[in-house]
Amino acid sequence: MAMEVLEKELEKLKDTAQLSNSLANVDKIIDLLTAARSEVERANDPHVTSLTLTKLQNPVQRGLDAVLDDLKVVHKGQVKFGKALEKALTTDKDTKGSLPEDHDPMAQHPTLINRAIAMHLLREGQFGVASAFIAEAQPQRPQSSISQLQSQLSPLSPSSVTSPTSPRSPEPYESHLTPMDELSALQSETLQSSFAEMYSILSSLKERKLLPAINWARSNCAELEARGSNLEFELCKLQFIWLFKGPSVNGLPDTPENGRLGALYYARENFGRFQHRHIREIQQLSCAMVYASNLPASPYRSIFDIAMAFDEVAASFTREFCSLLGLSAESPLYVAATAGAIALPQLMKFLNKVKGKNTEWTTTQEMAFETRLPKSMVYHSIFVCPVSKEQTTAENPPVILPCGHVLARESLQRISKGSRYKCPYCPNEGSVKDAKEIIL
Numbered sequence: 001m002a003m004e005v006l007e008k009e010l011e012k013l014k015d016t017a018q019l020s021n022s023l024a025n026v027d028k029i030i031d032l033l034t035a036a037r038s039e040v041e042r043a044n045d046p047h048v049t050s051l052t053l054t055k056l057q058n059p060v061q062r063g064l065d066a067v068l069d070d071l072k073v074v075h076k077g078q079v080k081f082g083k084a085l086e087k088a089l090t091t092d093k094d095t096k097g098s099l100p101e102d103h104d105p106m107a108q109h110p111t112l113i114n115r116a117i118a119m120h121l122l123r124e125g126q127f128g129v130a131s132a133f134i135a136e137a138q139p140q141r142p143q144s145s146i147s148q149l150q151s152q153l154s155p156l157s158p159s160s161v162t163s164p165t166s167p168r169s170p171e172p173y174e175s176h177l178t179p180m181d182e183l184s185a186l187q188s189e190t191l192q193s194s195f196a197e198m199y200s201i202l203s204s205l206k207e208r209k210l211l212p213a214i215n216w217a218r219s220n221c222a223e224l225e226a227r228g229s230n231l232e233f234e235l236c237k238l239q240f241i242w243l244f245k246g247p248s249v250n251g252l253p254d255t256p257e258n259g260r261l262g263a264l265y266y267a268r269e270n271f272g273r274f275q276h277r278h279i280r281e282i283q284q285l286s287c288a289m290v291y292a293s294n295l296p297a298s299p300y301r302s303i304f305d306i307a308m309a310f311d312e313v314a315a316s317f318t319r320e321f322c323s324l325l326g327l328s329a330e331s332p333l334y335v336a337a338t339a340g341a342i343a344l345p346q347l348m349k350f351l352n353k354v355k356g357k358n359t360e361w362t363t364t365q366e367m368a369f370e371t372r373l374p375k376s377m378v379y380h381s382i383f384v385c386p387v388s389k390e391q392t393t394a395e396n397p398p399v400i401l402p403c404g405h406v407l408a409r410e411s412l413q414r415i416s417k418g419s420r421y422k423c424p425y426c427p428n429e430g431s432v433k434d435a436k437e438i439i440l
């Protein structure tokens with residue numbers, strides 16, 4: 001209910017709080033001033049100068065008044081929305097019950113919370129905001145060191161896709177180490193430039209440019225292979241298909257490096273290194289060459305359907321990149337806050353019901369009821385094999401295939417032929433030895 005009221009108020013705010021009028025009026029003033037300057041310069045005569053300046057006075061004053069009037073409207077809208085916000089939030093608390101205030105498990109951990117927020121901003125690529133947050137979260141800094149901190153601008157490489165504000169990098173404060181200094185440590189150049197690299201590669205992928213991602217995967221191939229990741233091959237395979245599609249689809253110049261011939265060159269140059277693990281897929285891609293003139297009617301149709309392929313490689317790239325940094329692909333803060341927002345209404349309802357019934361919520365580490373969360377937010381501590389429908393054990397642990405599908409080791413042994421398997425859930429095939437045990 002309160003939400004609907006707020007949404008209406010927000011709509012009103014969007015209508016009234018527009019800065020476009022102010023901007024237009026400021027532009028008009030700038031035009032007046034520019035015209036006056038060129039007139040003065042052209043005439044180069046003190047008489048003309050003073051006349052021009054006199055003529056300028058009234059129109060500029062009118063312009064400034066107009067800007068102020070526009071801003072008043074905006075300000076009024078903001079104040080009104082602020083009042084609506086306050087009203088909605090306070091009445092909510094009084095009439096719909098409130099959360100217990102006696103045990104707030106997070107109250108003792110401001111550093112952890114700030115750390116989670118800073119980390120979230122960094123991994124979202126909001127480097128400027130993260131720097132400002134970290135700087136402002138430092139308690140009782142002498143004013144001088146904050147301004148010193150703000151004056152230290154360390155721009156990232158120009159190619160990186162960051163916010164327009166340059167990130168600031170604070171010097172470590174060795175003189176008085178507080179828990180908050182862990183926050184400054186977070187902002188270490190390496191972490192920030194790592195995320196800048198990730199965002200630069202992702203934005204290339206958005207523009208259908210695979211080479212930066214391929215180069216990254218190649219320079220990290222040992223770690224990726226150790227994780228059983230197929231990322232480098234998947235990227236190279238997509239590059240092959242992308243070239244194969246030719247200039248009419250990929251928009252690249254019509255040269256021998258593009259089109260079917262270009263794809264063939266690319267395969268000769270690059271596929272050799274994957275032969276030991278992906279020979280079947282490479283064979284399929286080469287066979288598809290035979291059907292090149294009529295691919296949509298061939299058995300290779302699905303391989304060449306790349307409608308989702310760029311989004312998929314971007315997602316697995318993000319996952320692998322974060323995991324090499326020791327981080328999960330999803331921001332933990334995002335997951336926790338979203339799960340919390342889903343659980344909150346139920347929790348409020350529950351507390352209202354038990355209020356006055358002398359029943360106390362005694363468990364502090366556990367919710368008194370189950371909360372249904374979307375599948376993506378469920379992290380299993382137990383695993384049931386989708387093939388055998390049995391819960392995995394230490395003797396029969398879950399294994400993850402390079403395609404990302406998970407089953408029990410015994411099930412994998414049952415479905416594999418010799419040393420090779422075909423994934424039961426997707427078209428991928430591979431060696432049994434590439435399946436990695438996972439620890440839950």
Ligand SMILES: [Zn+2]
Pocket residue numbers: 401403404405423424425426427428
């Ligand atoms: Zn699979």
